[in-house]
Amino acid sequence: MAKRTKRVRARLDSAKDVNGNKMAILRIGKNTIGEIQTIDDHLAARSNKGKIFHVKNISEGLEDLLSEYHLHKK
Numbered sequence: 001m002a003k004r005t006k007r008v009r010a011r012l013d014s015a016k017d018v019n020g021n022k023m024a025i026l027r028i029g030k031n032t033i034g035e036i037q038t039i040d041d042h043l044a045a046r047s048n049k050g051k052i053f054h055v056k057n058i059s060e061g062l063e064d065l066l067s068e069y070h071l072h073k074k
Helices: 058-071
Strands: 010-016 022-028 031-039 042-047 052-055
Touching (some): 022 058, 042 058, 052 058
Antiparallel strands (some): 010 022, 022 031, 031 042, 042 052
């Protein structure tokens, strides 16, 4: 039998960092997966494992964070 596809609900919250810059926080349930923020006029996605991805837009950052999360999920 084939496995069923399990749906996961991800939530994107907005917040401000210490310097007052806007950032988006990606969460699945109560777990924080990572954040996407602007650094020197470029977007960067940072996972909660410390890995940083330089991305072109927010959707690319979401894809990178979700793939990193599922790759290293226990």
